[in-house]
Amino acid sequence: MSVRWTIVKPFERVRRPVSGKKKRQVAPDAGLSKQRVVIEAIRIADREGVHALSMRRLAGALGAGAMSLYYYVANKEELLDAMIDIVFEEIxxxxxxxxxxxxxxxxxxxxxxxxxxxxxxxxxxxxxxxxxxxxxxxxxxxxxxxxxxxxxxxxxxxxxxxxxxxxxxxxxxxxxxxxxxxxxxxxxxxxxxxxxxxxxxxxxxxxxxxxxxxxxxxxxxxxxxxxxxxxxxxxxxxxxx
Amino acid sequence: MSVRWTIVKPFERVRRPVSGKKKRQVAPDAGLSKQRVVIEAIRIADREGVHALSMRRLAGALGAGAMSLYYYVANKEELLDAMIDIVFEEIxxxxxxxxxxxxxxxxxxxxxxxxxxxxxxxxxxxxxxxxxxxxxxxxxxxxxxxxxxxxxxxxxxxxxxxxxxxxxxxxxxxxxxxxxxxxxxxxxxxxxxxxxxxxxxxxxxxxxxxxxxxxxxxxxxxxxxxxxxxxxxxxxxxxxx
DNA sequence: ACTAAGATTAGTACACTGTACGATGTCCGT
DNA sequence: ACGGACATCGTACAGTGTACTAATCTTAGT
CATH class of the missing domain: 1.10.357.10 (Tetracycline Repressor, domain 2)
Known part of the structure; x- marks a missing residue:
């Protein structure tokens, strides 16, 4: 099943840590992270409603392929859970x-x-x-x-x-x-x-x-x-x- | 658009009225109606959750084709609205x-x-x-x-x-x-x-x-x-x- | 500097969704 | 007997979540 995923996957990973020795200037927002994914998901849901939030749409907004998201989120359910918890953080x-x-x-x-x-x-x-x-x-x-x-x-x-x-x-x-x-x-x-x-x-x-x-x-x-x-x-x- | 539908469509139609002169013994529950459709939709949602309620699934449970439902309901939104209103009737x-x-x-x-x-x-x-x-x-x-x-x-x-x-x-x-x-x-x-x-x-x-x-x-x-x-x-x- | 291991991204494919369209059969009033 | 309205169907299309596989990019160890 997806057990391997949920065990191995890092939950908070600051892709591209401080030591940026090479160029890597493709775009300042090229690096994904669970944070960025969830934040962008919330932005989309706020503007267009949850029904408009699809993995492809979200990936597109982040300039990534659809399946890239699954590195940071086990599935859409987990994404929604994470979104809700961020909302709670705002309170x-x-x-x-x-x-x-x-x-x-x-x-x-x-x-x-x-x-x-x-x-x-x-x-x-x-x-x-x-x-x-x-x-x-x-x-x-x-x-x-x-x-x-x-x-x-x-x-x-x-x-x-x-x-x-x-x-x-x-x-x-x-x-x-x-x-x-x-x-x-x-x-x-x-x-x-x-x-x-x-x-x-x-x-x-x-x-x-x-x-x-x-x-x-x-x-x-x-x-x-x-x-x-x-x-x-x-x-x-x-x-x- | 679907204007013709919403105007012409009968909202409460007892398919196959009392005058059943010919055979029509295919099944006693063969006749659909908005009532029957919505009730069955509620039953499915109760048992398996809304996420399990698809038009095909619902049509299957009623022994009908998916598109047949659209004779009684303009779209899934209207079906959901009707379901909610039936819930209110129960109160x-x-x-x-x-x-x-x-x-x-x-x-x-x-x-x-x-x-x-x-x-x-x-x-x-x-x-x-x-x-x-x-x-x-x-x-x-x-x-x-x-x-x-x-x-x-x-x-x-x-x-x-x-x-x-x-x-x-x-x-x-x-x-x-x-x-x-x-x-x-x-x-x-x-x-x-x-x-x-x-x-x-x-x-x-x-x-x-x-x-x-x-x-x-x-x-x-x-x-x-x-x-x-x-x-x-x-x-x-x-x-x- | 080179390579091997790993982290990260992307592509393709599948089974599913809602529903637009057009073709059927079946009924009722004439 | 006929015309039209009613009811249902199969098919088709675009869009969904995600499993699997392959490609790439980063970093560590030498």
Whole structure:
């Protein structure tokens, strides 16, 4: 099988180390590496969606042959795993110097921003089960923060799970929205959404859509609303030492 | 393009209506229909995952040729949309005769069960933005329930959004878990999870994993914990008429 | 400086995918 | 009996992931 590959293959190899004694000026980006491959894959997925990310397309963007990628990545699955873990690296860890609520707010807001930047990552999480190292580091930091804030072990687990559910769920819902800003939403609602909703069949949806258009809709505010609600509800569940 | 298709194609056609005057005993399930196609697609996705759902595979399972499916479905995208909408049909609507919290609990629990039965649906939601009819009916019913419970328009929207975030987020997280029952979790944790976590690097994760193994982990209970927390936190935000 | 070992890239091939096209048969209203 | 709409089919094409093989390029040991 591909056992030989996964054993022998170097996972982080800086092709062409400092000692560049010969010419090798074909191109400054000629050297591949798992880093470069995964980064470029993320760039493509961001711009054109995961469906547009094929090995040939990726290799082309890197100026390489399709099969060259398989030196750095065992298969496409592993590539996707690596992409997700890089996304996790982008998320801010909860700062240690503040109270737990501020820390959680900080990292949650960061996570939302990152996931909004890489919407494909959410859809990818289902289907791939094993968390990467960055994911684990993140979980550890969050759990630590909650434990130090005085949550009992099991309650910290509950809180951790709940907050993650909120962050990922929000990102998932947000990725479903066909607009990004409040203005776009207003246009969208009036041109596409509302005409599809007969007022006699969907009175309440019409009402709420109209109210939303009037009030303006900002995902960031919506996110904070639910997040603060959850944080406040968790507060009494910790044993404030 | 495929305009002719989408206009002419019948969306619900009971092939071979009652008047079966000639023989036609080739097989009782020989007649296709959009219903049958989508249902079988869901069955395949449930058993083998979305990645295993190809048009040829689906056609094979229905005893038909690959291209025959395109009479009932414009393309694979539309098939996936239809699958998702059937999933939404399976979710219980909030009952009208009880208080809002019970109603929301009822439909949320139902949604979790349905999404746990069809894990592929969660990953599919991102990427397809326009809600189907069943999805809309569901949203309308939930909004109605919240409005009647006394939530102001915008607050009802917030609550609706928050609850959906929780339900879908939970389903997403649950789909990531490589186990289904508490026993499986215990095995998994001891055999796979814990050995990957050096205690000096991940002290808190080790602690919580151990506590979870000892206490037993039940997704259904975990779901209720967060759900009730959110419902309780929403309660004071409605104007009890 | 030369060579052998290894790391890295590329080429070709195969089994699969979604689906456009055109050719069939089969039904119903005339 | 006939014309058209409906339903299904086989075939074809471009694109996918990747196994296998061969070529090249880098480096180490002499």
């Amino acid at each position: 801010e860890l909860p700062p240690e110097e503040t109270d737990w609520q501020s820390a959680m707010r900080r990292r949650s807001v960061s996570a939302r921003q990152v996931l909004a930047r890489h919407p494909w990552a959410i859809g990818l999480m289902e289907s791939r089960t094993s968390p990467g190292p960055a994911h684990l580091r993140h979980r550890e930091a969050v759990t630590a923060c909650l434990r130090r804030a005085g949550f009992p072990v099991l309650m910290a687990t509950h809180a951790n799970w709940l907050l993650d559910v909120y962050v990922y769920g929000f990102a998932l819902q947000e990725a479903c929205l066909p607009f990004d800003t409040a203005d776009e939403f207003a246009d969208m609602a009036e041109d596409v959404y509302l005409p599809q909703l007969p007022p006699d069949e969907f009175p309440y949806l019409n009402e709420s859509a109209a109210a939303l258009v009037a009030a303006g809709y900002d995902p960031a505010e919506e996110f904070i609303f639910g997040l603060d609600l959850i944080l406040a509800a968790l507060e009494p569940l910790r044993a404030s030492a | 219980e609507l909030p009952p009208e005769e009880t208080d809002w919290q019970s109603a929301m609990r009822r439909r949320s629990v139902s949604a979790r069960q349905v999404l746990a039965r069809h894990p592929w649906a969660i990953g599919l939601m991102e990427s397809r933005t326009s809600p189907g009819p069943a999805h809309l009916r569901h949203r309308e019913a939930v909004t109605a329930c919240l409005r009647r419970a006394g939530f102001p328009v915008l607050m009802a929207t917030h609550a609706n959004w928050l609850l959906d975030v929780y339900v879908y987020g939970f389903a997403l997280q649950e789909a990531c878990l490589p186990f289904d029952t508490a026993d499986e979790f215990a095995d998994m944790a001891e055999d796979v999870y814990l050995p990957q976590l050096p205690p000096d690097e991940f002290p808190y994760l080790n602690e919580s994993a151990a506590a979870l193994v000892a206490a037993g982990y039940d997704p259904a209970e975990e779901f209720i914990f967060g759900l009730d927390l959110i419902l309780a936190a929403l309660e004071p935000l409605r104007a009890s008429a």
